[in-house]
Amino acid sequence: MNGLLQQDLNQETFILNLGPQHPATHGVLRVKLEMDGEYIVKAEPVLGYIHRMHEKMGENRTWVKFLPNCGRMDYLSALSYNHGYVAAVERAAGIEVPERAEYLRVITVELNRISSHLLWFGAFVLDLGGFTPLLYAFDDREQILDLLESVTGSRLTYCYFRFGGVYNDIDDSFITGTRELIKRLRKRMPMYDALVTKNIILIKRLKDIGPISKDMARRYGATGPVARGSGINFDVRKDESYSVYPEFDFDVPVYEEGDSMARYMVRMDEIEQSMRIIEQALDKLPEGEIKPKKAVKLVKPEKGDYYYAVEAARGSFGVRLVSDGTNTAYRLKLRSPTYSNLSLFDEASRGMLLPDALALMGSLDLVIPEIDR
Amino acid sequence: MLLARIKEALDSLYDDIQETQEAPEAAEIETVAAEAAVEEPAAAAEEQEESKPEEAEEPATPPGPKETDYQAKGYHLDVELDPDKVVTAVEILNRENFFIESITGVDWIDDQQLEAVYDFNHFDELCRVVIRTRTDRNNPAIPTISHIYQGANWHERETHDFFGIKFTGHPNLEPLLLPEDADFHPLLKDFKA
C-alpha cells in the first residue's frame, strides 16, 4: 500500500515508436524511444526493414554480375559505391586503369556527391518544416541528373564503372554542360546561403543541438561530414589518396563545434569544393583510352583478403574482399559509413527533446538501405 | 612512427607464445599474407590454430604482427591472435586513439572454423591495423570489445546475426538486421533458405 502511494509519478517513462513508416526517417528506420515527457531517455534504432542481402549476393554472383548491386546500396551517391567495389577488385586482380578513365571517374563521382548533398539539404530542411528549399534543390539536382544520364544512361542507380575503366566516353556537350552547371550553381549557392543558412529559424533549430564530441566519433567509428563537423580532419580523399585525387587542389572543410549546424556547414562547403575539383579535372582531362589496354575478359583476383576505402558522400565506404581465386567472392563485406554514424544516435540523443533529436538524425544524413545492405 | 609503435606494442602479446615453441617449427599463430599462401600448398594447411608441430617446407615465419604491402592489400599491419588476447590488443589500440572501422565474419567451412576480422584505422596518420581471430565452428565464442569501442556493439550483433558467433559479455546480442525471431544464420556456407 505504502509503495503505491510513494510512487513518484515523474519517473514513469513511456515507449514511443518512431515507426518504420515516417516522413522524417529517410527510409524504413524504426526507433524505439523511451520518453520521459518530452525528453528522450533512451533511443534504440531497430534496423532490418530493408535488408536486401547484398553480402549474400556477393558470394553468389560473379564479380561482374555484382556491379548493379553497388548502385542500390546508397542510391544517392551510387557512383562512389561503384568506385569502391570496382577498385577493390582491381587491387586484388592487379588491373590497371588508364588515366582518362580515372579522370572520368572523379568527375562523375564529384557530380554525384553534389547531387547527394543537394538532396540532403532539401530533405533536411523539409524535416525541420520548410518545404520550399526542397523544390529548389531538386531543380538543381535535375540538371546534374541530366548530365549524368547522358553519360551513364540512368538517373539514380548508376552502374557506370567497369573493371579497368568506364564503359562510355564523354563528349563535348557534357563538358560544356558541366561548365554551365557550375556557373549556375555558383549563383544558386549564395541564394541558399542567404535565405536558408542565415535564416534565424534554422540557426535556432540547429545551433548547439546534438553535440558529438571527438571521442564519441572515434569510439563509434563515425566518418565523413559527421566526423568533420566535430573537428576531426579525416577525409579519405586526402589522407589515403586513391585514384587521381592527389593531382587536385581542394580543401577539406572542418568545423570544431560538433553541433548540427557544424555538420550542415561542412556539407554546404563540400559542394563548393567538389565544384573546384570538377573544374580542375575538366581542365586537365587527358586524351586516351577509357578501357584497359589488355581487355579484361575474366576477372580472377588472387587468393587472400583485401581492403579498399573511398570517400562516399556520407563517410568512408570500405570494401573488404576475401577471394579464393574463383569467379565469385568468398566473402564480400561492405563497410557502410551510415551504419557507424547511426550507432552513435543512442548516446548522442540522451536527454534531448524529440524535435531536436529529429534535427540530429537529419544532420547525420541517413540512407537506410545502406545500413541494412 | 605510429606503425612501428603499434607493432612493438602488439608484439608483446606474442611473448608467451614465442617462449613455449621452437623457432623453426610451424607457428601456432602465423601470417595469412596472400602472396605466401598462393605459392605454397603446404602453407595452406598451416593455417590452422592447433599447436601440433608440423614439418615446414620452408622456414616458418615467427609469430607476431605482420607488416603487409599497403598498395597490394590495403592495410598496413596484420595481427592474428587467439580469441582471449583480442581484448588486450584492442585496449592497446584504444590507448593510441584508433577508431574502429568494421568487424567482419568469415566462414572457413573447410577448416571448420569461423574467423572474425577487426579493422582499425587512425584519424591523424593512416595506419590500418587488422586483427584476426579464429574460433571453432560448432561452438564459436569470442570476448566482446563493446565496452572499449561502443561502435563494436552493432558490428558484433551483425556478425552474430550472419554467422552465429557468440560474443561473450555483450549487453544484448539480439538480431539486428534479421527479424527478431530469426534463428538462422544466413551467411554460413551450408545455409539453405
Place this chain on the structure above:
Amino acid sequence: MGTQDIQPPIIHFANLDKILSLGRANSLWPMTFGLACCAIEMMATGAARFDLARFGAEVFRPSPRQCDVMIVAGTISKKMEPAVKTLYDQMPEPKWVIAMGNCAISGGPFAFEGQYGIVEGADKFLPVDIYIPGCPPRPEALIEGILELEEKVTGFRRWPRVEAK
C-alpha cells in the same frame, strides 16, 4: 494473390457515380510509402520539374487514414511485410495500390534462388491495381501509371496516350 472482401454497394447511382469517380480520380492522395530507391523518383515526380500536382496527386500524406492510393515504392522485406499489411488495412475505402518498380512487382534484382529476406512482389499479399516497371522507373513512368489508374477508376482516359514512333 492478395484478396479483399468488399461488399459492393447496394444502391447504384448512375451519373452520381460517374461524378464521384471523376472527382476521386483527379484528386488521388498518395501515401508517402517510399521504402528504397524508388522513393527518390517518387519525390522527384512530386518536385518542380515533373510536377505531379498537375494531376491532382501532390498531397503526399504520411497518415494512411487520409489517403486513397498506396504507392509501394521499393523492396518489401519479410520483416516489413506485416507493417505494410497493417498500413493497407488502415486505409479507408475506396483504395488502390500501385506497385512501383521491379522490386514491388516481383522482387526485382534481389530475388535469387536461396534468398531469405524479401517478399517477391507486393501482389503476394496486397491487391495491386497498376504495375509500373523500371529500376527505378522514370518520373514520367510514374505519371503514366497515375493516368492509367485514373482510367481504371473512371472508365475513360482524359489525357492523350503517347504513341511510340
